[in-house]
Amino acid sequence: xxxxxxxxxxLQWLPGAVLxxxxxxxxxxxxxxxxxxxxxxxxxxxWAAVGKTWRVVTAGVADVVRxxxxxxxxxxxxxxxxxxxxxxxxxxxxxxxxLAFAGLFLDPGNPNPARLYLSFVLxxxxxLVLLLxxxxxxxxxxxxxxxxxxxxxxxxxxxxxxxVLGRMLGFTIIGTGLLLIMALVSxxxxxxxxxxxxxxxxxxxxxxxxxxxSQPRFQIxxxxxxxxxxxxxxxxxxxxxxxxxxxxxxxxxxxxxSGTDVRYKVGPPKDMLVARVPVYGxxxxxxxxxxxxxxxxxxxxxxxxxxxxxxxxxxxLIWSFQxxxxxxxxxxxxxxxxxxxxxxxxxxxxxxxxGSVSLRNPRTGLTVxxxxxxxxxxxxxxxxxxxxxxxxxxxxxxxxRKEETPEGVKFTPQQADLDLSLAERREFDxxxxxxxxxxxxxxxxxxxxxxxxxxxxxxxxxxxxDAPFVLNFVKGYFGIWLQMxxxxxxxxxxxxxxxxSVAMIATLGALVGGFFSQFxxxxxxxxxxGGGPLxxxxxxxxxxxxxxxxxxxxxxxxxxxxDTVLKGGLWVISSILPAFGRFSYTEYVAYGFDISRELxxxxxxxxxxxxxxxxxxxxxxxxxxxxxx
Amino acid sequence: MQSDIIIETRNxxxxxxxxxxxQKVRALKALDLEIRRxxxxxxxxxxxxxxxxxxxxxxxxxxxTSGQALIFGRDATDVTKNxxxxxxxxxxxLYRFLNAEETLDFYGRLFNMSSSVRRERAxxxxxxxxxxSAKRRQLREYSKGMTRRIGLAQALINDPELILLDEPTTxxxxxxxxxxxxxxxxxxxxxxxxxxxxxLLADVQDVCDRIGILYQGExxxxxxxxxxxxxxxxxxxxxxxxxxxxxxxxxxxxERHNGELIFVGNPTSTLEELFLNIIAESEAHPGRRARGGGxxxxx
Numbered sequence: 001x002x003x004x005x006x007x008x009x010x011l012q013w014l015p016g017a018v019l020x021x022x023x024x025x026x027x028x029x030x031x032x033x034x035x036x037x038x039x040x041x042x043x044x045x046x047w048a049a050v051g052k053t054w055r056v057v058t059a060g061v062a063d064v065v066r067x068x069x070x071x072x073x074x075x076x077x078x079x080x081x082x083x084x085x086x087x088x089x090x091x092x093x094x095x096x097x098x099l100a101f102a103g104l105f106l107d108p109g110n111p112n113p114a115r116l117y118l119s120f121v122l123x124x125x126x127x128l129v130l131l132l133x134x135x136x137x138x139x140x141x142x143x144x145x146x147x148x149x150x151x152x153x154x155x156x157x158x159x160x161x162x163x164v165l166g167r168m169l170g171f172t173i174i175g176t177g178l179l180l181i182m183a184l185v186s187x188x189x190x191x192x193x194x195x196x197x198x199x200x201x202x203x204x205x206x207x208x209x210x211x212x213x214s215q216p217r218f219q220i221x222x223x224x225x226x227x228x229x230x231x232x233x234x235x236x237x238x239x240x241x242x243x244x245x246x247x248x249x250x251x252x253x254x255x256x257x258s259g260t261d262v263r264y265k266v267g268p269p270k271d272m273l274v275a276r277v278p279v280y281g282x283x284x285x286x287x288x289x290x291x292x293x294x295x296x297x298x299x300x301x302x303x304x305x306x307x308x309x310x311x312x313x314x315x316x317l318i319w320s321f322q323x324x325x326x327x328x329x330x331x332x333x334x335x336x337x338x339x340x341x342x343x344x345x346x347x348x349x350x351x352x353x354x355g356s357v358s359l360r361n362p363r364t365g366l367t368v369x370x371x372x373x374x375x376x377x378x379x380x381x382x383x384x385x386x387x388x389x390x391x392x393x394x395x396x397x398x399x400x401r402k403e404e405t406p407e408g409v410k411f412t413p414q415q416a417d418l419d420l421s422l423a424e425r426r427e428f429d430x431x432x433x434x435x436x437x438x439x440x441x442x443x444x445x446x447x448x449x450x451x452x453x454x455x456x457x458x459x460x461x462x463x464x465x466d467a468p469f470v471l472n473f474v475k476g477y478f479g480i481w482l483q484m485x486x487x488x489x490x491x492x493x494x495x496x497x498x499x500x501s502v503a504m505i506a507t508l509g510a511l512v513g514g515f516f517s518q519f520x521x522x523x524x525x526x527x528x529x530g531g532g533p534l535x536x537x538x539x540x541x542x543x544x545x546x547x548x549x550x551x552x553x554x555x556x557x558x559x560x561x562x563d564t565v566l567k568g569g570l571w572v573i574s575s576i577l578p579a580f581g582r583f584s585y586t587e588y589v590a591y592g593f594d595i596s597r598e599l600x601x602x603x604x605x606x607x608x609x610x611x612x613x614x615x616x617x618x619x620x621x622x623x624x625x626x627x628x629x
Numbered sequence: 630m631q632s633d634i635i636i637e638t639r640n641x642x643x644x645x646x647x648x649x650x651x652q653k654v655r656a657l658k659a660l661d662l663e664i665r666r667x668x669x670x671x672x673x674x675x676x677x678x679x680x681x682x683x684x685x686x687x688x689x690x691x692x693x694t695s696g697q698a699l700i701f702g703r704d705a706t707d708v709t710k711n712x713x714x715x716x717x718x719x720x721x722x723l724y725r726f727l728n729a730e731e732t733l734d735f736y737g738r739l740f741n742m743s744s745s746v747r748r749e750r751a752x753x754x755x756x757x758x759x760x761x762s763a764k765r766r767q768l769r770e771y772s773k774g775m776t777r778r779i780g781l782a783q784a785l786i787n788d789p790e791l792i793l794l795d796e797p798t799t800x801x802x803x804x805x806x807x808x809x810x811x812x813x814x815x816x817x818x819x820x821x822x823x824x825x826x827x828x829l830l831a832d833v834q835d836v837c838d839r840i841g842i843l844y845q846g847e848x849x850x851x852x853x854x855x856x857x858x859x860x861x862x863x864x865x866x867x868x869x870x871x872x873x874x875x876x877x878x879x880x881x882x883x884e885r886h887n888g889e890l891i892f893v894g895n896p897t898s899t900l901e902e903l904f905l906n907i908i909a910e911s912e913a914h915p916g917r918r919a920r921g922g923g924x925x926x927x928x
Contacts, residue, residue, distance in 0.1 A: 042650075063708075068741055070738055070741050071738060071739050071741060073738070074735055074738030074739055075739075077735075078724065078735060081724075081726060081727070082724070082726065085726040147722065148718065148720070148722040149722045149723065149724055150722075151688075151690060151716075151718050151722050152716070152718060152722050152723060152736070152780075152783065153739065154689075154690065154708075155688050155689075155690070155711055155714065155716040156711050156736060156739040156740060156787075157708050157709060157711040157712045157739065157740065157741075158708065158711075158739050159708055626690065626691050626692055627690050628685045628690035628691050
């Protein structure tokens, strides 16, 4: 699942993020100025150093403010031409070659081929484009310095800021062009690779519900086996029908003509390439005593992302939704869920674990159990709750919410206010009886004793109208584009003071570090089991598990103190490196989830927040270095 | 009012250091120099004497270890000074994937020149350096001489007041060398200041008004070329149409005044002049064997 952390609304996120950014920029600026002052003091003496540092800083402000667009554009065009000369189109040729081989090897029998194809094209594109960005940006300036072509540029009225900006823009333009072409080819590859149909003949179908001498009500049967799967098909008396869902898609089917002229048709795959717009609720857990808890049972996983509930008891996973209304869900309530299963005994292993889905009105407590389902480990279950509810799997109930407070157990609504007559009805309207002022609760219970259901907040959502897939695909590539621009920024920055190969390694280090920055942050904050780097290394050597306490002693104390220092270093590194992984939307596109505008905005602002200091740092590195040797 | 001093260095020193900050070589030692508007100044010296280091310090490509270099009264590291400077490096460090027109267009953009001015100026310079027929060929296909010429064109794209030429005649054939020297003299006649460094002494002698001689990073001599080269105790006369008797009479006059006759004979032309005459004659009369100059004229 792509959404494992809650996405905060952009405007709520922005002030804190800006404050954090400003703080980081101020700290880095002060640290860099002090370092510059120190180096200059060693070289020229303290008084001259102050003067020189002041001049560099003031000249820096002027150089950034007085950037000439014409000069920047000239340098941008030069970078583009240089990239073309360095045969960047080879990357495109490699991409085509990779796709050609992938077409042969991608498994058409995969349970979700769309996910496979989309993951593949997005991953292949991002690897190739990031590698290209890495090479172009890291080697360009050092090559110009080595061949001295930069001498004829910097002896013109060109500011270092313009040199840096020209490179960054030039490589971004060439990378963007290549990425656009790759996106187009990838889209064609996915559509072509997933497009298929099945054949249907009279022999494949049998009539169902046929009264003596009358037309059959349905025809059911199986389509032909294509792409390693076949569908169950049901055609109504009108001649229109559809298949079941297999490999994440279904087909429309139809029958035309009659007698010897009858023709069966199966359409192209439907719902294969989707961009669901999920509406998430907040999750709480009901324990076997019926009391609400913020967390579920830990079944022993170190990854405590999902909480579990016990089967065959009143325990339930409860999602509370806001803003549920007829306008958003005119056709009823489409619910999609992926429920994890923890078995304490094997049971019938081919069969899933039984659970039920109920709806509850949070004000009145009216609870209607709608459907029993079979949860297969991490398979997505889709169900649509109709507007008029007339079928239940158990009698409706009025269930108060129970919470533990210092004063004792609190009921909502209170026992005295419960309107038990509500449960006597046999027909309910979804929006009038179960939704209260936009609020609705969805309960999921595990029906089998000894088994457990587990879920996280994002594992059940209401599926509002889908967004256009093509747009989501483009958003996925926008994520790769952001990563590419960041790599170019870091590559150009390192290349202003390092040789080509060293700049490349440094950029690669930043890239890899960035992918692990989330882990480094958690490690620095002590949120990872097993302690800091030294403690973890000791555990490895001593074959100690992550959870056991280390023996106390001098060595342990020294090691943990050293770890505190190392964790500080890791925190600094993780704070100044962009978390590259967060810019990847591959999972969203592959799993068929819409990439929200909030997320796009956040990541775009994130990228700019990194690029600005990177640009300024690159400027100063180029400004204070001697171009000639 | 504009200052007459275009370049001024005060105690300019450059020490090259290794990665650890240890001194490797003192390339320039306390150079004090003033170069005035409208003169052609030559920096002479053997390889490693500090000529190119001085040039790079003046251009801001290197930073001085101590002392100061001022161009138009501004610090050499100030990029705005470059608006009035043209620079021809020792090798023509140009982008070899561009053609002549693209090269000049690129450098013109760096001077913030408008499109029409760039086009006009590029056409003018390409004609001036004689690359009209090769203007759309990539520089990678150019000969060394052609590369020097396009290098010179880029140095003049902004019609600079000060032109710095690092070994301007290196790699040029005699015709190119003469053209380069003529151009340098032409630039002076336009009121521009030229600073060149070279180890080809004849070229420097031909064009420079003043020279400075560097050796091991130190300025050993500085002054006007004509006064530095003048041999004060030797008198030279040149005459034509004298017969044997007249020459004998002049010898006697010299002896009478206690002078020592050092040489009497016919002067020789330079190899450069002979070569240029042959080329000129061959172009005027294709297919005929050229007779050159010098002795041929005398016979």
